[in-house]
Amino acid sequence: MSGAPGSAPRVAEGDELLVLDHVTLRFGGVVALNDVSFSLRRGEIFGLIGPNGAGKTTCFNAMTGVYRPTSGSIVFNGSSIVGRKKHQITRGGIARTFQNVRLFPEMTALENVMVGADAHHKTSVLSALFRLPRHWREEQQGRERAFELLRFVGIANRAGEVSRNLSYGEQRRLEIARALATNPILLCLDEPAAGFNPAEKEELLKLIRKIRDTGVTVLLIEHDMRLVMGVTDRIVVLEFGKKIAEGTPAEVRDNPAVIAAYLGVPTDAA
Structure with missing residues (x-):
């Protein structure tokens, strides 16, 4: 794998990879996302944060084909992905993990x-059914790639263990490895540190940077x-489905609206 999680074509860092433009998502009378706009640049680690119920996972779901926005546009790698099926979005270069x-x-x-590597297999049903040479080649390549990704996330020694027997932290790493097997350009991580102790969180932080260093853009809830x-x-930063702040970590940390959202105090008191 040449030291990288995938072989998707890479381009120069810095230009826009994903653009949400005035995205609104309604469920009946409930507005889950309210006119949300932001963009991700290639090669960055981008955070999407907010209090519980802010709309973060809903935003992920809109980007990955689980929900279709009521209005607005989502453009990934130069093409609209609104209305595409989940598997089409995965093949196009967006992978995700779940809470x-x-x-x-x-x-x-x-x-x-x-299973993740299967997303890009070209073997037909008949080829797989009759175990034709192309099927065998793809299966062997998928096996080699899967083992390399397990090594990348640090659990190669657990390759032959059924996943239910892995520790919680190992299962989290395994889910990341499976997402990387789809050869993403953008990796979306939904609460990857949930349930981790401080040492595990520090290792996760290193892994996220390591993933970015291979050329994969990361979106993190x-x-x-x-x-x-x-x-x-x-x-x-989202609150009640609406964007309330955007900027560098330092800018967001000192933003009165963000402080108010997290501490539950009026903006003028923050």
């Missing part, structure tokens, strides 16, 4: 990651403000 670990519990760690402030380049 709650979603693994195949009876599959081994290696097999779980191989996280409640641990120390982790967010320590790893991100820029941050957007």
